[in-house]
Structures are given as C-alpha cells and as structure tokens.
Amino acid sequence: MSKPYVQAGEPLNEFLRSFWQRQVDAAEQETPDYRHPPLPLARIKKVMKSDPDVKVSTSYLKLALK
Known part of the structure; x- marks a missing residue:
C-alpha cells in the first residue's frame, strides 16, 4: 500500500487519480453492518x-x- 502523500517527482494528477481510486476500492470492499x-x-x-x-x-x- 502506498503512502497518502505525494512523493518527490510524482505528478499531482497521477497521485490524485490513484488516491481516489484507492478510496473507491476501499469503500466498495467494505461490508456494512x-x-x-x-x-x-x-x-x-x-x-x-x-x-x-x-x-x-x-x-x-x-x-x-x-
């Protein structure tokens, strides 16, 4: 799992896309109680x-x- 911070040299657009994709994936895998x-x-x-x-x-x- 990658860190939630932008790494040096990483394009911001790429970071934001991957960050939100991880958030969506985590929300979809969560089972509500x-x-x-x-x-x-x-x-x-x-x-x-x-x-x-x-x-x-x-x-x-x-x-x-x-």
Missing part, C-alpha cells in the same frame, strides 16, 4: 418527530439512510 448502523437512528427519529416542520414519515427513515 446493518445491526449497528453508523448513524443513531433512534435519535434521528426522535428529532424528526419533535420538529413540526418535518413532513416526512419516520417509517421511511430507515430506507433513506440505508
């Missing part, structure tokens, strides 16, 4: 219910955040 979501869904639902301006049903929240 649906039992422990990264966002606190219960807290988001509570805030949505308490806000009178929110017109979206909270039942759609899980679908939107998956």
